[in-house]
Amino acid sequence: MKRAIFLTIAVFLSAAFFYSDSYGKSERNRKIIKTIINKNPHSASSVDRSLFSDVKAYLCNETRTIELEFYEMRQGEIYVTDTGGQIIIYDSITSSEQILDAPSAKGTYYLIIDSPELYAEGLFTVE
Secondary structure, rough: OOOHHHHHHHHHHHHHHHHHHHHHHHHHEEEOOOOEOOOOOOOOOOOOOOOOOEEEEEEEEEOOEEEEEEEOOOOOOOOOOOOOOOOEEEEEEOOOEEEEOOOOEEEEEEEEEEEOOOOOEEEEEEO
């Protein structure tokens, strides 16, 4: 009986460990990319396009990736630019979770997410 209980606990713990570390999503490996939401770069006034939409962005230094989680967004574009405004990475939003390769060169970069539901900007540094 003790062996069955021990085996059950071991299976649950290994599943929890795998889930937390799969695809570099362990909280200890990721840095939050703070985003400013609701800016509309196409006009002088701010327009709230994100009534229920949200985005969370993380920089994972171990896997050298940018992990994005979209809420209530179906389409849009993702841009990563350097401080000079040059587009380094471009991609379209294709799912509610997306992983992009982070820039390989050290430096400061801007993350821009533009969709009909939401516009967001974030700043991050690759070390």
